Amino acid sequence: MRRVRTYPAPAALTADPQGVATHCPYCALQCGMWIRSTEHGVEISGRDFPTNRGQLCRKGWTAGELLDSAERLRIPLVRDSREEALRPATWDDALDRIADAFTGLQRAYGNDAVAIFGGGGLTNETAYLLGKFARVALKTRMIDYNGRFCMSAAATAMRKAFGLDRGLPFPLDDIAGTDLLILAGVNTAETMPVLVRHLDELRASGGRIVVIDPRRTPTAALADVVVQPVPGTDVALAYGLLFGAIRAGLTDGEFIAERTVGFADVRATAMGYWPERVELLTGVSVAQLDELIHELALARTTILLTGRGVEQQVHGSAAVLAYINLMLALGRIGRPYCGYGSVTGQGNGQGGREHGQKADQLPGYRRIDDPEARAHVAQVWGIAPGDLPGPGVDAVTLLTDPDTDVHGMLVIGSNPVVSAPNAQLAEKRLRSLDFLAVVDIVLSETAELADVVLPTTQWAEETGTMTNLEGRVLLRQKALDPPAGVLTDIEILHQLARRLGHASGFPTDSRQVFDELRQASRGGVADYSGIDYERIAAENGIFWPCSEPAGIGSPRLFLAGFATPDGRARFVDVAADLDADCPDAAFPFYLTTGRLMDHYQSGAQTRRIASLRRASPEPFAEVHTATARSLGISDGERVRIVTRQGSVILPARLTTTIREDTIFVPFHWGGSGRANTVTTNAVDSTCGMPAFKLTAARVEAVRE
Ligand SMILES: Nc1nc2c(c(=O)[nH]1)N[C@H]1C(S)=C(S)[C@@H](COP(=O)(O)OP(=O)(O)OC[C@H]3O[C@@H](n4cnc5c(=O)[nH]c(N)nc54)[C@H](O)[C@@H]3O)O[C@H]1N2
Ligand SMILES: Nc1nc2c(c(=O)[nH]1)N[C@H]1C(S)=C(S)[C@@H](COP(=O)(O)OP(=O)(O)OC[C@H]3O[C@@H](n4cnc5c(=O)[nH]c(N)nc54)[C@H](O)[C@@H]3O)O[C@H]1N2
Ligand code: SF4
Ligand SMILES: [Mo]
Secondary structure, eight states: OOOOOOOOOOOSSSBTTTTTEEEEESTTTTTTEEEEEETTTTEEEOOOOTTTTOOHHHHHHGGGGGGGGGTOSSSSSEEETTTTEEEOOOHHHHHHHHHHHHHHHHHHOOOGGGEEEOOSSSOOOHHEEEEHHHIOOOOOOEEEEEEGGHHHHHHHHHHHHSSOSOSSSSSSSGGOSSEEEESSSHOOOOOHHGGHHHHHHHHHOOOOOEOOSSSOOTTGOOOOOEEOOOOOHHHHHHHHHHHHHHTTTTTHHHEEEEHOOOOOHHHHHHHTTTTTHHHHHOOOOOOHHHHHHHHHHOSSSEEEEEEEEHHTTTTHHHHHHHHHHHHHHTTOOSSSTTTEOOOOOOOTTTGGGGOSSSEETTTEEEETTOOOHHHHHHHHHSOGGSOOOOOOOOHHHHHOOOSSSSSSEEESSSSSHHHHHTTTHHHHHHHHSSEEEEEBBBBBGGGGGEEEEEOOOGGGSSSSEEOOTTHHHHHHHSSSSSSSTOOOOOHHHHHHHHHHSSSOOOOHHHHHHHHHHHHHHSSSSOOOTOOOOOHHHHHEEESOOOOOOSSSOOSSSSSSSSTTTTEEEEOOOOOOOOSSSSOOOSSSSEEEEOOOSSSTTSSGGGGHHHHHHHHOSOEEEEEEEHHHHTTTTTTOOOOOOOOSOOOEEEEEESSSOTTTTTEEEEOOOOOOOOOOGTTTOOOOTOOOOOOOOOEEEEEEEEOO
């Protein structure tokens, strides 16, 4: 078996002429950075960290620009009615308004009248304190966050199959040591450009790459085999591959017998996916299926990663389970250089889902309906278990359903007016609230609707921990002072809690919050109790679970057993009934949405960075040249994309890299170019994941 290169131990992270050791504000790779303040402004350079080895992408290099941008918020904004414009206010006035409004609404309509909507970019300390703030200070069960739009399908599937959900159950470096890497619905060359160096290493040592994506993306350019399935058909494709693997004798009987349960049913279902049928369902030809089986046969070790392409579907968690079934049948999980992982997206997409900002969760990845978990956390919080609210509702319900009890909301670390599915509905719902408060660093599209907007510090101005896609807990150190008067997220929570009658319990020092988080997570699935700031810095991060203050935690999970009661992984016999928003005569195309290299998420940050805005100034619709010809559309011409939800007008960008039946629109813009004006309302009923990747659509030329 080929081995991964080993690297020298990291330099100490303390004061260094290169500046302060910290991490990028954006994606889950959490690349290491040096940041230094000079007379010419803030200087950022790449730092040797295991995920990036000194490299940064364009977004990382330019991240400093927003720190002193004129568009940054520096003082609170308030208004007395929605007809007025927002105007500057004192912190006391702004904070009092929020506390008074929330108290009034809760008195009138009950505790669940106030909701919190958080984000996966917030530090572990903020995410933890936010969950506590909701349950203890507001006593509401209504809290959820944008990670529901991101990781819920994979998380649900991994919990079912392995008993535990950690994006990658192995360090990123392991990728370079596998024989075969399968990337399904992941466009890492654009979404985690620095990860490409791991792919280059893999190829340099003779490993092979398969990409499964309806578009021939820049990631596909790095692959040995590329297949372009019809959007939304990964369940059928994965079963088709399992059929082929069974027929070619590739399954690992010993592994199946000793380390798994439930294969018989899955095997029986897979036998219904013979190649000709799979070709009809997925558009992947019999010859291409053979090619994929051949790749599986050549490899002794395999890593399969899914991204949002597979997961943001009505059958997202089923598709993940179908790919896991394939990997379990091959015996390529829970062994060195083998495994399944889901590429976590946001900077703290992993930690953000472990410490309680999710409707059904308590810190340490505990379930809020588990009496033992409730007792433990209530004791850490100094309240009676009976005073802890129960599970709330998922993000889509929270943001769009007018029938919940919610009358007031605090949005912190998300921009749902751009990023929520069917954003028209979310926008309407947010406008209909009696009171909306937003904490952000810029006046985002969501902040524009608020009654009170609080500015907050940026990544480089506060200390806190983040948990990257590998489950590695890392330390983002404060490098710069914030603009005068701007509070951190946890200082804001402290101020609000105090006004709601909780003078203690909401510390403003991140280390103190982390120490409490360690207690609260102790004994949970995501146990952080053995982790502290010093050891994170000394070891280049610590992998959870970690209950002992020694070592680097648990970089590789499942080698000895799975996290299920009997230690065996579960095959889950998922159905593949295609009841998604299927194209028909009126809406004949598959509309899918996703990301570009230059912009991040709702674009609130990157649209305000000059070089990124120049590189990628506006949204567009990617249309196949042949499709455009048949519709009489030329390159750059404006087209109307119509779906059952609404329509948007965008310039067409013609390409031959997309399927002829598929249209792609990036979601980084609000206003008239907002992708989510047209995306479907449909969600995966098992986890609440929106089906961002498949909406039936019509395309029309716009002729003035
Ligand atoms: N530049 C940039 N980087 C980012 C982000 C960003 O906004 N911008 N966001 C971060 C976050 S939060 C996330 S979640 C990650 C997301 O990272 P990715 O998952 O890599 O990104 P997406 O573009 O959402 O989707 C990936 C691919 O899925 C494909 N796809 C669509 N439908 C299907 C399908 O039915 N099956 C399959 N197999 N593929 C399909 C799309 O064509 C697309 O190329 O990126 C992170 N990194
Ligand atoms: N059509 C379509 N829609 C999608 C997706 C898709 O693929 N297609 N992907 C979905 C996914 S995977 C995700 S993760 C979501 C993300 O969508 P959003 O949740 O909207 O993500 P961001 O744009 O990162 O929003 C973060 C907000 O918090 C602010 N912010 C940044 N740092 C801080 C901080 O430290 N504190 C506070 N208080 N605020 C801060 C930013 O300025 C920004 O306004 O979008 C989802 N929406
Ligand atoms: S790959 Fe992600 S973490 Fe690394 S520099 Fe780019 S945006 Fe930042
Ligand atoms: Mo995400």
